[in-house]
Amino acid sequence: MVWTNALLQGLLTGGLYALLASGLSLVFGVMRIVNLAHGDFSILAAFLVLTVAGQSNLWLGTIAILPVMALLGYSLQRSLLNKSISMGVLSPLLITFAFSIIIQNVLLKVFSSDTRSIQTDSLGSSSIKITDSIYIGLLPLLTFAIGVLLTLAIHFYLMRTRGGRAMRATSDDPTAAELVGINNRHIYGLATGIGLFAAGIAGILFGMRTQFSPSLGPIALIFAFEAVIIGGLGSLWGTLLGGIVLGVAQSIGAQINPAYGVLTGHIVFILILLIRPQGLLPKQRGK
Amino acid sequence: MALLEIKDVTGHYGDLQALFGISLTLEKGAVHSVIGANGAGKSTLLNIIAGRMKPTSGSVRFHGEDLSHVSGHKRVQRGISLVPEGRRIFPSLTVEENVKVGAYSKRSGYWNVDTVRELYPLVADRWARLGFHCSGGELQMLAIARALMANPDLLLIDEASLGLAPVVVAQVYASLGQITAQGTSVLLVEQDVSQALRASTTASVLLEGRSVLSGKSDELQREDIKNAYFGIGVQ
Numbered sequence: 130m131v132w133t134n135a136l137l138q139g140l141l142t143g144g145l146y147a148l149l150a151s152g153l154s155l156v157f158g159v160m161r162i163v164n165l166a167h168g169d170f171s172i173l174a175a176f177l178v179l180t181v182a183g184q185s186n187l188w189l190g191t192i193a194i195l196p197v198m199a200l201l202g203y204s205l206q207r208s209l210l211n212k213s214i215s216m217g218v219l220s221p222l223l224i225t226f227a228f229s230i231i232i233q234n235v236l237l238k239v240f241s242s243d244t245r246s247i248q249t250d251s252l253g254s255s256s257i258k259i260t261d262s263i264y265i266g267l268l269p270l271l272t273f274a275i276g277v278l279l280t281l282a283i284h285f286y287l288m289r290t291r292g293g294r295a296m297r298a299t300s301d302d303p304t305a306a307e308l309v310g311i312n313n314r315h316i317y318g319l320a321t322g323i324g325l326f327a328a329g330i331a332g333i334l335f336g337m338r339t340q341f342s343p344s345l346g347p348i349a350l351i352f353a354f355e356a357v358i359i360g361g362l363g364s365l366w367g368t369l370l371g372g373i374v375l376g377v378a379q380s381i382g383a384q385i386n387p388a389y390g391v392l393t394g395h396i397v398f399i400l401i402l403l404i405r406p407q408g409l410l411p412k413q414r415g416k
Numbered sequence: 417m418a419l420l421e422i423k424d425v426t427g428h429y430g431d432l433q434a435l436f437g438i439s440l441t442l443e444k445g446a447v448h449s450v451i452g453a454n455g456a457g458k459s460t461l462l463n464i465i466a467g468r469m470k471p472t473s474g475s476v477r478f479h480g481e482d483l484s485h486v487s488g489h490k491r492v493q494r495g496i497s498l499v500p501e502g503r504r505i506f507p508s509l510t511v512e513e514n515v516k517v518g519a520y521s522k523r524s525g526y527w528n529v530d531t532v533r534e535l536y537p538l539v540a541d542r543w544a545r546l547g548f549h550c551s552g553g554e555l556q557m558l559a560i561a562r563a564l565m566a567n568p569d570l571l572l573i574d575e576a577s578l579g580l581a582p583v584v585v586a587q588v589y590a591s592l593g594q595i596t597a598q599g600t601s602v603l604l605v606e607q608d609v610s611q612a613l614r615a616s617t618t619a620s621v622l623l624e625g626r627s628v629l630s631g632k633s634d635e636l637q638r639e640d641i642k643n644a645y646f647g648i649g650v651q
Contacts, residue, residue, distance in 0.1 A: 291516075291520070294509070294513055294516065294517050295517060295520055297506070297508060297509060297513075298506045298509060298513075298517045300508075301506040301507055301508050301509065302504055302506060302507075304468070304504065305500065305504035305505075305506065306506075307467075307468070307487075307488040307489045308466065308468075308488065308492070308497070308498050308500060308504065308563075309492060309497075309517055309518050309520050309521070309562060309563075309565075309566065310489045310490075310492030310493055310520045310521030310566060311489055311517075311520050312487075312489045313489075
């Protein structure tokens with residue numbers, strides 16, 4: 130029963146990692162760039178909600194901040210990252226690394242290095258009883274559900290809409306996409322906008338579930354990156370699976386010894402890199 | 417007013433000059449073929465018209481508008497579509513999606529999913545197949561179908577017959593008549609001289625970036641074309 134519980138809790142934690150990773154996966158899938166500031170943008174969203182929620186309602190604050198994150202992503206892509214893409218593979222890495230440092234230091238200056246958390250009243254402590262020894266937290270369950278729903282929503286957008294089709298075409302061949310009238314710069318902006326929207330959701334839910342501080346962005350990035358790699362680069366459903374595998378691995382490791390949780394996740398990540406470097410559900414060539 | 421007016425266009429790849437003062441005029445509904453050997457500058461000319469490459473000097477006017485500051489994707493909205501060399505079909509999209517993405521610019525006109533399926537039954541037969549899995553002939557027809565979905569006033573086709581079986585080449589060229597019947601002009605780049613002359617109303621021969629011969633396709637003498645193509649007696 131203890132192991133079933135660990136598996137269940139890991140599964141739910143995986144939903145959070147999948148949320149963290151979905152934006153990273155989309156941006157990589159469309160532009161082949163890794164946003165090294167992805168985790169910091171998540172934490173930035175958590176701090177922004179903390180600030181806004183202090184003056185109004187938490188959920189209204191969340192609804193207000195998410196479009197801001199999307200707009201921020203679109204603007205950064207159009208103003209800086211699009212230029213860097215044309216300068217080679219290293220430039221976007223360096224620029225997003227610079228974003229990471231800037232965000233961390235601005236947050237440090239404004240909010241200090243103290244750890245914080247977003248208060249959710251009863252949501253954070255409510256749980257559903259499954260058996261006498263297994264309880265599912267309402268917030269982790271909500272996080273998992275949002276993770277699955279977001280993956281479904283992005284999948285629907287990519288597969289069923291005109292904009293999504295254009296995004297996949299641009300991902301395949303940006304030059305050919307221009308030839309059918311697609312503005313690649315706009316599409317890239319949209320991808321980063323969606324990416325930061327997802328990062329924002331993940332950061333806010335992360336802030337509701339646990340304590341966070343300005344320096345937590347790189348750790349969030351590592352978990353997101355591991356989920357993307359485990360699942361398969363550029364594969365959205367693979368990312369969801371990768372997040373779940375990472376969450377379950379950490380949970381089982383922590384069950385063996387509380388100090389082994391994160392370590393077990395890293396070991397599973399390395400094992401999958403060794404055994405199946407393309408990931409569990411890789412994006413197929415031609416798919 | 418001519419549909420397309422190209423005046424004294426020069427083009428460079430770094431220090432290498434690929435085009436030397438090319439001028440060309442295309443009327444609405446006409447088919448013009450640009451003939452030349454490898455490296456003659458044919459694709460460079462198409463890329464400049466389509467906005468994939470900036471000319472070093474000279475002008476490209478379409479419907480009387482100077483296109484100097486019009487980017488590639490906006491030229492599609494203006495009515496210029498390019499079928500590029502190598503076809504550049506989106507491999508992860510199905511044939512259906514490849515066709516539909518061609519209508520991204522939302523230009524209205526005769527061409528839609530039904531009319532391109534009718535034009536190319538082979539494309540219709542492969543509707544659910546991934547672009548990645550299409551053969552050379554299917555890819556060429558799909559590339560033209562995709563370009564037609566933008567309802568262009570000017571269709572640029574780069575190497576229509578390259579690497580295709582004769583039966584497929586015949587089908588592709590047969591479709592050009594149906595395309596021009598809808599008022600679309602075609603600028604055709606081709607190495608196959610006979611095919612190009614049969615399909616076009618006017619033609620020009622490029623040699624090492626220079627236009628060395630031009631005129632009505634049915635009036636150009638084979639010997640003159642051969643000499644221009646190979647640079648025999650050309651100063």
